[in-house]
Structure formats: structure tokens, C-alpha cells
Amino acid sequence: MAVLREIIRNEVEKSGAISFARFMELALYCPVYGFYEQEPDNIGRRGHYYTSVSTGSLFGELLAFQFADWLAALPAAPKYQLVEAGVHDGRLAADILGWLTVWRPDLFERVEYWIVEPSARRREWQRKTLERFGTRVRWAESLEQDVRAVVGIIFSNEFLDSLPVRRFGWDAARRAWFEWGVAYRDGRFVWTRLQSTENAPRALFELPSEFLDALPDGYTVETCPMAERWWRAAAHALAAGRLVAIDYGLTADERFDPARTRGTVRAYRRHQVFEDVLADPGQQDITAHVDFAALQVVGEAVGLKTEGLVTQGQFLTRVAERALQSGIAWCNWSDAQKRQFKTLVHPNHLGRVFRVFIQARLP
Numbered sequence: 001m002a003v004l005r006e007i008i009r010n011e012v013e014k015s016g017a018i019s020f021a022r023f024m025e026l027a028l029y030c031p032v033y034g035f036y037e038q039e040p041d042n043i044g045r046r047g048h049y050y051t052s053v054s055t056g057s058l059f060g061e062l063l064a065f066q067f068a069d070w071l072a073a074l075p076a077a078p079k080y081q082l083v084e085a086g087v088h089d090g091r092l093a094a095d096i097l098g099w100l101t102v103w104r105p106d107l108f109e110r111v112e113y114w115i116v117e118p119s120a121r122r123r124e125w126q127r128k129t130l131e132r133f134g135t136r137v138r139w140a141e142s143l144e145q146d147v148r149a150v151v152g153i154i155f156s157n158e159f160l161d162s163l164p165v166r167r168f169g170w171d172a173a174r175r176a177w178f179e180w181g182v183a184y185r186d187g188r189f190v191w192t193r194l195q196s197t198e199n200a201p202r203a204l205f206e207l208p209s210e211f212l213d214a215l216p217d218g219y220t221v222e223t224c225p226m227a228e229r230w231w232r233a234a235a236h237a238l239a240a241g242r243l244v245a246i247d248y249g250l251t252a253d254e255r256f257d258p259a260r261t262r263g264t265v266r267a268y269r270r271h272q273v274f275e276d277v278l279a280d281p282g283q284q285d286i287t288a289h290v291d292f293a294a295l296q297v298v299g300e301a302v303g304l305k306t307e308g309l310v311t312q313g314q315f316l317t318r319v320a321e322r323a324l325q326s327g328i329a330w331c332n333w334s335d336a337q338k339r340q341f342k343t344l345v346h347p348n349h350l351g352r353v354f355r356v357f358i359q360a361r362l363p
Helices: 002-015 020-029 058-072 091-103 120-136 209-213 225-237 292-301 312-326 335-345
Strands: 080-085 111-116 137-140 150-157 166-171 176-185 188-193 220-223 238-247 266-269 272-274 285-287 305-311 355-361
Touching: 002 020, 002 176, 002 188, 020 166, 020 176, 020 285, 058 091, 058 150, 058 238, 058 312, 058 335, 080 091, 080 225, 091 111, 091 120, 111 120, 120 137, 150 225, 225 238, 225 292, 238 292, 292 305, 292 355, 305 312, 312 335, 312 355
Parallel strands: 080 111, 080 150, 111 137, 150 238
Antiparallel strands: 166 176, 166 220, 176 188, 238 355, 266 272, 266 285, 305 355
């Protein structure tokens, strides 16, 4: 998109280079021109990539069943809160609330569904999708400022992977880390080394010497301070209940994979993966794997207990098993629903690539 390209180019040329985190922020979230601001249907068959939500309503219905169980186990409260971030057009919220209205109407009457959404444009998309639920749905521009004392569940689905990341590379000759930034040369955006690694994560500089000796020159990793800040804010907002992230990401042991020398940042356009994430800002999605180990440390530091990190396939299969054991008539799935379930849990589809990370603050 020419306008967004000029916006980024002007910012780059003022200082010679910008951090990749700033480039990613503008490419995805620039008002009007950012990738996530342009159209409500850039997900699914007609869009750029598939998500669990775009397979059909079953994903949200399975989450609703699990959420209902979790809420029922909490101490009695006048209201419970479901707080979702990264909502996009609101389809997941509609699937969750739709299930509750039919199968748990008693609980539906006690639930407040909060959507954390800073974008006015996306809030309009969401209101159109969710208008039938009336005042049951509420909006907050900021988790830190607008959401407090949650008794219930704060969750996200494919949200944290889209937050801007910093990229750090290893200079084997100098035995030092440097930060990758973005410059503009010969009519295109290019990678460049920034002059400073100010506020770089301390953990990178505390790696054992023998480990660093084995790293190839240019080995690249990402960090996401914004994800850590968001997780910390969510943990503080949670008075009782669970904090859940469904996303693709890495454990501490997986972060330095010898086969992944260029990090995990990728671009997606029309269901194809593109390595050149600097090309055509605003016209392709940009993501990076979530550092679940970092989130675990953040949550536990403010009193949350880690309940698990499992694949989406494992998580949803267990939910379905409990639903079947409960005898609920909802489990009489149609052939279309069975196909959805297979797509959601099969390791060759969405079952292995996505993980479910759960922390809790329980009485």
C-alpha cells in the first residue's frame, strides 16, 4: 500500500533506521492503512490465512464448554467476566456466547463479555457481529486501564503472535548480540544493524559461554516486550480464574533450535508463507512465535500458578471427552462438525501447530 509505505519510509529516513518492532507496529496497526485495519474478512478462505475460528463454530463452542466448567468451579459471584483480546471481527465471541445462550442460559445471564480493543474501526466490525447479544458485550480500549478485578477468564486466540517483536542477531566474530533494525535503500526496506542494544533482554547476555560458542554467525532470536507487558497486566487484572493463550510458540528448550537460525518471524499472504517480511507493508500479515517460557516467568512473578502448556489437539480432545461423558445433547455432532473437530485436533492440521498455555489464580 503506497500510503503506508510512505509513512514508514518517512519515519525511517528521519533517523536512518527504526527498530523492527516499530516497523511491525506500523505495518500491522497503523490506523486506516495497517494490515489489521483494512478489512474485516482477511481471515479464512477469502483472506490470507486460516485460524481455528475460521473452520466453523465448533472451536468457540468447545471453549465455551470448558469456560463454563471453569466458571462453575469458582466461588459464587454476582457476575463472571470473560475477557477476550485480539478479537478481530468478533466471530469467536459470537460462537462462545451463542453456545452459552443455548446450553448454559443460567450462566449466560451472569456473564459479562469484555472485548479489549484499541481500534475504533475494529470495534465497529465487532459490534455488527455481536449486536444480538446487546449489553452482554462490553468494550475496553486498554486492559491496563479499563479491566480490573476479573473473576472469570482472560484469554486470547492468535493474538500474542501478532504483537511487535524485537530481533537480535549473534555476531560470532565480536561475540556480541546486536539488534536488527529496518532501513530504506534503493527503493526498498532492508535489514540493518542498529547502533544500540539498549533495553535488550538480560537473558541473552547471560547465556553460558560454551553455548554461545556453538551459535552460528547471524543466529537470530526474537523477544516481545509488549507480550510480556500484556501478560503482566492481565495477571494483575485477574482476581480469580484463569489466564489462557492459544497460539503458536516455543518453550525455553525450543527457543535456540539449531535448524532455526533466522528466527520465527514470517509473513503470510493469500495462504502462502513469505520470508521477506519487509516487503509490501500493510498487504501481508507478520507474526512471530510466542515465548511461552517468558510468559510463565511473568505470570508466576505476580502470583499465578502455571497449569500447563499443551497442544491444541490435546486440549480440545480432553474437552470433547468430558463433554461426551457429561451426556450433553450438544455432543450429537453433524458430519460437518466432526470434520471441524478433525481439523482442529489433527497434528497435520491445526492440532499440533497451536498450543494452549494456562495459568490460574484460584482460591
